[in-house]
Amino acid sequence: MKIRCWATFAALLCATMAPAQEISFDTGDADERLSDVLRDASLTLGLTPEDDPAAQDYVAAARADYRRFLTALYADGYYGGVVSILVNGREASNIAPLDAPGSVQTIAINVTPGPRFTFGRTNIGPVAEGTEFPEEFASGEPARSEVIRSSVRTAVTAWRDLGFAKATAGEQSIVAQHATETLDVNVVIEPGRRLTFGPLTVRGNEDVRTARILAIAGLPTGSVYSAAEIARAERRLRDTGAFNSVSLIEAEDAGPNDTLPITAQIVEAKPRRFGFGVEVSSIEGLQLSSFWLHRNYFGGAERFRVEGEVSGIGGETGGLDYNLAASLKIPAVYGPDTDALFAVSVSRLDEPDFELDVFELEGTLNRRVRDDLEVSGGLGLIRGRETTEAGTRNYTLVTAPLSATLDRRDDPANAKNGYFIDLELVPFVSVEGAENGVRVFNDSRGYASFGEDDRLTIAGRAQIGSVFGASADNAPADFLFFSGGGGTVRGQAYNSLGVETLENGEMIRRGGLSFAGAQLEARYEINDSFGVVGFYDVGFVGEDSNPFGDGEFHSGAGFGIRYNTGIGPIRLDVATPANGDNAGERVEFYIGIGQAF
Numbered sequence: 001m002k003i004r005c006w007a008t009f010a011a012l013l014c015a016t017m018a019p020a021q022e023i024s025f026d027t028g029d030a031d032e033r034l035s036d037v038l039r040d041a042s043l044t045l046g047l048t049p050e051d052d053p054a055a056q057d058y059v060a061a062a063r064a065d066y067r068r069f070l071t072a073l074y075a076d077g078y079y080g081g082v083v084s085i086l087v088n089g090r091e092a093s094n095i096a097p098l099d100a101p102g103s104v105q106t107i108a109i110n111v112t113p114g115p116r117f118t119f120g121r122t123n124i125g126p127v128a129e130g131t132e133f134p135e136e137f138a139s140g141e142p143a144r145s146e147v148i149r150s151s152v153r154t155a156v157t158a159w160r161d162l163g164f165a166k167a168t169a170g171e172q173s174i175v176a177q178h179a180t181e182t183l184d185v186n187v188v189i190e191p192g193r194r195l196t197f198g199p200l201t202v203r204g205n206e207d208v209r210t211a212r213i214l215a216i217a218g219l220p221t222g223s224v225y226s227a228a229e230i231a232r233a234e235r236r237l238r239d240t241g242a243f244n245s246v247s248l249i250e251a252e253d254a255g256p257n258d259t260l261p262i263t264a265q266i267v268e269a270k271p272r273r274f275g276f277g278v279e280v281s282s283i284e285g286l287q288l289s290s291f292w293l294h295r296n297y298f299g300g301a302e303r304f305r306v307e308g309e310v311s312g313i314g315g316e317t318g319g320l321d322y323n324l325a326a327s328l329k330i331p332a333v334y335g336p337d338t339d340a341l342f343a344v345s346v347s348r349l350d351e352p353d354f355e356l357d358v359f360e361l362e363g364t365l366n367r368r369v370r371d372d373l374e375v376s377g378g379l380g381l382i383r384g385r386e387t388t389e390a391g392t393r394n395y396t397l398v399t400a401p402l403s404a405t406l407d408r409r410d411d412p413a414n415a416k417n418g419y420f421i422d423l424e425l426v427p428f429v430s431v432e433g434a435e436n437g438v439r440v441f442n443d444s445r446g447y448a449s450f451g452e453d454d455r456l457t458i459a460g461r462a463q464i465g466s467v468f469g470a471s472a473d474n475a476p477a478d479f480l481f482f483s484g485g486g487g488t489v490r491g492q493a494y495n496s497l498g499v500e501t502l503e504n505g506e507m508i509r510r511g512g513l514s515f516a517g518a519q520l521e522a523r524y525e526i527n528d529s530f531g532v533v534g535f536y537d538v539g540f541v542g543e544d545s546n547p548f549g550d551g552e553f554h555s556g557a558g559f560g561i562r563y564n565t566g567i568g569p570i571r572l573d574v575a576t577p578a579n580g581d582n583a584g585e586r587v588e589f590y591i592g593i594g595q596a597f
Helices: 002-016 032-041 055-075 145-161 210-217 227-239
Strands: 022-026 082-087 106-112 118-125 168-177 182-190 196-203 243-250 259-268 272-281 285-294 303-313 321-330 338-350 355-370 373-388 391-399 402-407 418-432 437-450 456-468 499-503 506-510 514-525 530-542 551-563 570-577 588-593
Touching: 032 055, 055 082, 055 106, 055 145, 118 145, 145 168, 145 182, 145 227, 196 210, 210 227, 210 259, 227 243, 227 259, 530 570
Parallel strands: 022 106, 118 182, 196 259
Antiparallel strands: 082 106, 168 182, 243 259, 272 285, 272 588, 285 303, 303 321, 321 338, 338 355, 355 373, 373 391, 373 402, 391 418, 402 418, 418 437, 437 456, 456 514, 499 506, 514 530, 530 551, 551 570, 570 588
């Protein structure tokens, strides 16, 4: 008796695990595009032998597919569709979830889309002044459900943008008229009252002072409510780096006098962090860098950072270069969008054409004008000792650095579309050992992607700079321009292009008073992990301040491989000179993290 029971149980178990023998899928007169949409929506068709599905899995998937097919049809404007899913000849909707057959031999899926409906009467209101609905939301257009949802969101958002924070969609009437194959839409919008920002309450902070959080957020208490102001306040707090998460939560109900209380729920980040970087070039050698920072140095989300860098290790670009720097960034010093940055550094540059020891002290104010635009200005002091073929000199400069950065890239670490413009203007006044002047430099980059999933990206970079006022003999050597290497022209030796002049009967090489350069890349993603790059770079160094005047140019070309990681692509570029006597005769390679630009 016991043996018979076990045999029966085993037979039932095997039957339950048996896979479907045949699955058919018929969408009637639906076009190929709609058929593909329906196929992608199906859970049943997504089951594979590798999933080892049981009979009950097939039944559960089939029962869920009714809603999924109808949702897909509604999304495309089909409101008269008929769905039939037969499991072993029985309609799946009539099979109880716990009454699946012992085995599944056949599943027949039949979806008849029916006619495609168009919009009949379309009414969403009342609407705020200036509201613009999607063009697709009009009588005669395909009645896709997403267009309705998008139009309702548009109406609600327009009211919220005017301060009606509790605007919502109220009574709705969406009726399919099968006789005329039209869909009538009527949605009532309930704006509610116009509200102003109430008090901001901070929760979750332990080490960052509440008063500083309020100052950094800069939420304008008493002003008319604005969702954009909420987003800006969250962004300001996140930008400090002192918090792992920031969320400004609106109260469910309005407060006294039509105010809306807001709660800032935050989670503080660990205050200390360190990191390092490595880059390798066959000519420039090995570059090592490291940093340590504290995100909340004085309890007000101040960022104190110490960093060091050594480069030229094993390279052919002179001797070792080093830089040791410390900086303190204080957020919200003059309103929530203005930060102060104080920096001090000691560095040595041992370049092929000069040696330079520098002590630099600088203080700047950085203001975010818009989410994508930041400007800065300040004062600095530079004390340098410079050795060139012309001799050794000491100089002291007072600087007034100014800059503006416009960043409209979709991803700064690996951009596919958009552009980036960085403009620097550094007037300098000599206290000792140099001449007065101004250095101007612009770095512009653009990106555009094409093809399936934007796998092909064309990236371009243009750089242009000049020194005005000071002569090449009396301007600081590191204010002048060279070309060659990873940052300018790959394939050409580091800083190999400069200007040669005859002084006291000797040919002396130095940097130029102007520079113009361009880099063009074609990037193609083979898959989610690997990509390939082809590139061409060109650089020009001018004898005077005119970047299109007298001077010399050189170029380089090559290819590269990219391996995508969570922190940006790992880069390997191989390049060779593209002009000159050594064109194609020498190969350089560059390894680093992130795209070349």
